[in-house]
Amino acid sequence: MGSEAAAAAVDLLRSQVPLQTDGELVLPSRGGVGLVLVDVVNGFCTVGAGNLAPVAPNKQIEKMVEEACRLAKLFCEKNWPIFAFLDTHYQDKPEPPYPPHCIIGSGEENFVPALEWLENEPNLTIKRKNCIDGYISSIEKNGSNFFADWVGKYQIETVLVLGICTDICVLDFASSTLAARNIGQVPPLQDVVIYSEGCATYDLPVEFAMNTKGALAHPQDLMHHMGLYIAKGRGAKVVDRVVLEP
Numbered sequence: 001m002g003s004e005a006a007a008a009a010v011d012l013l014r015s016q017v018p019l020q021t022d023g024e025l026v027l028p029s030r031g032g033v034g035l036v037l038v039d040v041v042n043g044f045c046t047v048g049a050g051n052l053a054p055v056a057p058n059k060q061i062e063k064m065v066e067e068a069c070r071l072a073k074l075f076c077e078k079n080w081p082i083f084a085f086l087d088t089h090y091q092d093k094p095e096p097p098y099p100p101h102c103i104i105g106s107g108e109e110n111f112v113p114a115l116e117w118l119e120n121e122p123n124l125t126i127k128r129k130n131c132i133d134g135y136i137s138s139i140e141k142n143g144s145n146f147f148a149d150w151v152g153k154y155q156i157e158t159v160l161v162l163g164i165c166t167d168i169c170v171l172d173f174a175s176s177t178l179a180a181r182n183i184g185q186v187p188p189l190q191d192v193v194i195y196s197e198g199c200a201t202y203d204l205p206v207e208f209a210m211n212t213k214g215a216l217a218h219p220q221d222l223m224h225h226m227g228l229y230i231a232k233g234r235g236a237k238v239v240d241r242v243v244l245e246p
């Protein structure tokens with residue numbers, strides 16, 4: 001698909017499944033909002049860093065990393081809680097249908113260079129996750145949930161979610177968290193807010209997928225849109241701006 005055809009396809013999709021966003025999220029100065037970063041790791045974001053990394057610089061991914069840094073800095077300045085999922089796998093435990101990625105020790109499983117500073121901040125909680133859905137990865141052997149415990153510990157009413165991929169790990173995390181919220185498993189959480197500019201997904205154009213055995217087409221703009229749309233359908237709020245209460 002040429003760029004004109006791709007743009008027309010996005011227009012068609014937007015007309016058939018239009019996404020009405022919830023505008024902007026105003027971060028209250030009293031706190032109560034937790035920032036959740038999903039997989040802002042080399043293996044998904046840094047050019048050439050692995051099987052699932054971008055093969056060339058990618059504007060949507062660069063913007064996501066930029067916004068993740070901006071908001072992480074802001075949350076650190078305020079000493080507000082941040083929770084980061086880092087996709088991390090053992091060599092001998094594949095994650096079908098994906099090729100090996102984010103293997104321990106490869107460096108793919110760590111924060112992108114622009115976020116390395118965050119690792120030592122006292123308001124950060126890290127969860128290395130070994131499956132797509134961060135909520136499920138947080139289930140402990142005793143049945144408790146590491147993520148839900150974090151929400152409770154900091155009395156978080158709203159989680160603001162950024163990361164990659166919009167239609168995979170971000171969507172699954174948001175959906176599971178909302179389902180858990182609905183049955184009272186994540187108190188006092190009320191809202192799951194996804195920041196559209198702070199999310200990105202990967203690009204596998206249809207013409208490439210058709211010539212690659214086993215590949216599933218994954219046009220970036222379309223799938224990003226669908227990820228946000230489906231998340232909204234599950235009850236997430238989708239915002240296109242995040243600002244601080246004046």
Ligand SMILES: [Zn+2]
Pocket residue numbers: 087088089095101102130131132
């Ligand atoms: Zn993974």
